[in-house]
Every structure is written in C-alpha cells, then in structure tokens.
Amino acid sequence: MNQSEESGYRPLFQQWDNRSWVRSKPRRTGAFASELHYFSPDLCPLFAHPEVRAAPEQVREEILVHSLYVYLEFTVQLELGPVNETCLMLHRPDFCPWxxxxxxxxxxxxxxxxxxxAEMSHTLLATVRDHTGVEPIPHRPFFLQELSRLYATELPVYRPLVKLFFSIVSETLITGSLTKLPKDPSVQRVVRELAxxxxxxxxxxxxYFRRLFKSLWPKMPAPLRTKIGVVLPEIILAFLRPDEAAMTHMLAGHPDVFEDPARVVTETVELPRVRQGVVDNATPTLRMLAQEGAFSDPAISAAFDKHGLRRSA
Ligand SMILES: [Fe+2]
Ligand SMILES: [Fe+2]
Structure with missing residues (x-):
C-alpha cells in the first residue's frame, strides 16, 4: 500500500476497545412491553400491502415477530457466513497482499x-421466541441461495472474488433496519438498542470496506473489473431484495386471513414503494462505485440499468 492509501487509516480502529459493542457495552436485555411491536411496520415490506394492513391486529403483530426473526437470522447467517469468511480470506498473507x-x-x-x-442476534431471537411462544419459520435466507447461484455460475477461481464483493456490498450498505429501527418508538426497547x-x-x-474497495478497484485489471462489475447488481439485489419465501411462509401461517399468500407477496414486491426502497438502500454502494468511475465501463453501466439500479444515485 502506498503512502496516500495508508495516510489517515490508523485512527479508524484506535478507539475500538472503547467503542466496539462486544468490548465496551452491556448485553441488551429487558422486559418486553405488551403495547410495543417486535419490529417496525415501516420496515416490513408486507405492511405496504393493503390486505396485510387490514388483517386482524394479532395477525399483524405475529407477522412483525416473524419479521424480527428473519432480520436476526439474516444477521447471524450473514456475519458468520460470507462476511467473516471474507475477513479470514483477507487476513491471509497471500490474499490482497498489498x-x-x-x-x-x-x-x-x-x-x-x-x-x-451473530451471538447477540441469536440470543435476542431465542428470548423473543421464549417470551411470545411464536416459533420461527425454518428457512434459508434468500441472499444465501442467491450467493450459491452466483458461485455456481462462476469458475472456481472467481468465487472468492464474488464472496469478497458480496461482503464489500453488504458492509458498505447501511440498511434501513440499522438506521431506522433504533428510532422507531413503537418498537420494543431491547430491539431498538440491539439495532x-x-x-x-x-x-x-x-x-473500512469503503477504503478497501477504493484501494482494490484500481488495482484490478480492466477485464476483471468488467467481469465482476456486471455481476454487482445481482450481488446488491441478493442482499437487498425482500425475502419472498420467508414472507410467503409468514402469511401461510394464517390461511383463514390470506387465502393466496404467494399472490400477496408477488404484489408486495412489485409495489413502487417497495421497489424504491431497494434502490434507496443501494444508494451508498452506488455512490461509492460512481466515485471510483465504475460506471464509465459501458458493460457495467448497462448491467445496472438492466436490473433497475440507477447508477446516477
Ligand atoms: Fe455486523
Ligand atoms: Fe460489519
């Protein structure tokens, strides 16, 4: 790494012992209040659908409990899976040796x-399950299925790069769940504190990952940038798209209210508000790519257009 890339880096983790959650803050526990939600209705795509909003209160509250489970399980699988696998990979002396x-x-x-x-998310999930008696729906998060599909379409030599970019994308996106959940006063305090x-x-x-990307991207040969760049929209959508299988399971638990869960879910993900939410959440990563000139490559630019991710963001 040259001087300009190095400069200003050190302070980033200097306060880690005093700032990191696991090093400096207590475990968040506490009583649940009966009048509060377990997840924010504003962050649950299903609540954009009128049939869900019109469902009985108990059904809506159970959907919110499942939405919390899906969010927490997503976190567990993401952090223990691709993100920490990427940390291990990058920590190896021979991977990105610069x-x-x-x-x-x-x-x-x-x-x-x-x-x-991962541990704290899992513990909260178990605590809410014990308190509410609502059993989580076993399912494989959508992003893991998509990641498996993307690996399968690449030659083995490129797969670590797909994983690395999935982690760069997921670590540079600050999703609504992280920023808006703590601010929603209608949500249980312990959930907001965890977020x-x-x-x-x-x-x-x-x-950290923004800096890593800034150093990595110019070092990659142009053909390799194109190769990974055209897959980036799918990587971003793997991370951001609402989990349709999980949502369908949630509604299917109430057959007396939702006769055709798949229809409601299909209609939900097509709603302009839900589609726009995906694009909005992609903005930090799109901006980062634009700043590094990624969209000056016509193939990359076209791939983002094709997937409805506006590159001007
Ligand atoms: Fe995390
Ligand atoms: Fe992280």
Whole structure:
C-alpha cells in the first residue's frame, strides 16, 4: 500500500476497545412491553400491502415477530457466513497482499464484532421466541441461495472474488433496519438498542470496506473489473431484495386471513414503494462505485440499468 492509501487509516480502529459493542457495552436485555411491536411496520415490506394492513391486529403483530426473526437470522447467517469468511480470506498473507499490516490486523477486530453480532442476534431471537411462544419459520435466507447461484455460475477461481464483493456490498450498505429501527418508538426497547449498537459498529466497518474497495478497484485489471462489475447488481439485489419465501411462509401461517399468500407477496414486491426502497438502500454502494468511475465501463453501466439500479444515485 502506498503512502496516500495508508495516510489517515490508523485512527479508524484506535478507539475500538472503547467503542466496539462486544468490548465496551452491556448485553441488551429487558422486559418486553405488551403495547410495543417486535419490529417496525415501516420496515416490513408486507405492511405496504393493503390486505396485510387490514388483517386482524394479532395477525399483524405475529407477522412483525416473524419479521424480527428473519432480520436476526439474516444477521447471524450473514456475519458468520460470507462476511467473516471474507475477513479470514483477507487476513491471509497471500490474499490482497498489498493490504497494510494495520488493515490486516483490523480484520480480526471486524471478525470479532461480527461474531458478537451473530451471538447477540441469536440470543435476542431465542428470548423473543421464549417470551411470545411464536416459533420461527425454518428457512434459508434468500441472499444465501442467491450467493450459491452466483458461485455456481462462476469458475472456481472467481468465487472468492464474488464472496469478497458480496461482503464489500453488504458492509458498505447501511440498511434501513440499522438506521431506522433504533428510532422507531413503537418498537420494543431491547430491539431498538440491539439495532443501535449494531449500527455503531457497522459505521466503522463501512469505513473500512469503503477504503478497501477504493484501494482494490484500481488495482484490478480492466477485464476483471468488467467481469465482476456486471455481476454487482445481482450481488446488491441478493442482499437487498425482500425475502419472498420467508414472507410467503409468514402469511401461510394464517390461511383463514390470506387465502393466496404467494399472490400477496408477488404484489408486495412489485409495489413502487417497495421497489424504491431497494434502490434507496443501494444508494451508498452506488455512490461509492460512481466515485471510483465504475460506471464509465459501458458493460457495467448497462448491467445496472438492466436490473433497475440507477447508477446516477
Ligand atoms: Fe455486523
Ligand atoms: Fe460489519
């Protein structure tokens, strides 16, 4: 790494012992209030559909409990899966050997953060399950299925790169769940605190992966940038698209209210508000790509247009 890439990096994790959730803050526990939601209706795509909003209150509240489970399980699988696998990969001396010793060391701190996020998310899920008696729906998160599909379409030599870029995308997107959940006063306090603590750590990870991308992208040969760049919209959508299988399961649990869950879910994901939410959440990563000139490659630009991700964001 040259001087300009190195400069200004060190302060990033200098306060980690005092700032990191697992190193400096208590575990968030506490009583649940009967009048509060377990997840924010504003962050649950299903609540954009009029038939869901018109459902009996008990059904709506159960959908919100399942939405919390899906969010927490997503976090567990994401952090223990591709993100920490990427941290291990990058920590190897032979992978991105140009990364400074300091940046290699800090991967261990990110790894620790993510493992803690997984553990704390899982513990909250178990606590809510015990308190509400609502059993989680077993399912494989959509992003994992998509990631498997994307690996399968690439030669083995490119698969680590797909994983690396999936992690860059997921770590540079600050989703609504992290930023809006802590601010919704209608949601259980412990859920909001968990999201707020997580968001604080992710702010640091965002800065790290942004810097990593800024160093990595210009080092990649142009054909390799094109190769990975045209897959990036699918990587972004794998992370951001609402999990249709999970949503269908949630509604199918109430056959007396939702006769055709698949129809409601299909209509939900097509709603302009839901589609716009996906694009809005992609904005930080789109801006990062634009700043590094990724869209000056016509093939990359066309791929983003094809998937409805506006590159001017
Ligand atoms: Fe995390
Ligand atoms: Fe992270």
């Amino acid at each position: 990364l400074s010793a300091e940046m290699k060391e800090d991967l261990l701190r990110i790894y620790t953060d993510e493992a803690a996020h 707020a603590d997580h968001a604080m750590d992710e702010g640091l990870h965002h800065a």
